[in-house]
Amino acid sequence: MATEVRIYTIKPGKLDDFIEVFQSKIMPTSAMYGVRVHAAWRHDAKNEFVWVRSYDDEETLDRYSNSPERALLLADNPRVHRVNRCSLCREHS
16 A cells, blocks of 8 residues: 655645635545545645545556546646645555
């Protein structure tokens, strides 16, 4: 299993819009493909959105990343300025 802490810098004035899309579209789409969202919060002072997700293996993440639903979300989401940090932790068996 892999766990990621993702920190997005959101375009000015778009943080509330992004959170609405995250809750109504990104979370359900992630769940459909086996990507679990564990926590999410906002950091208004830096216009950042932080969230933690996990998935069982790279194949699971690839199915989600290459899904038509995610492609639509990316095409329709001009709110994210950049993903400025991503930490990846993996469990070893």
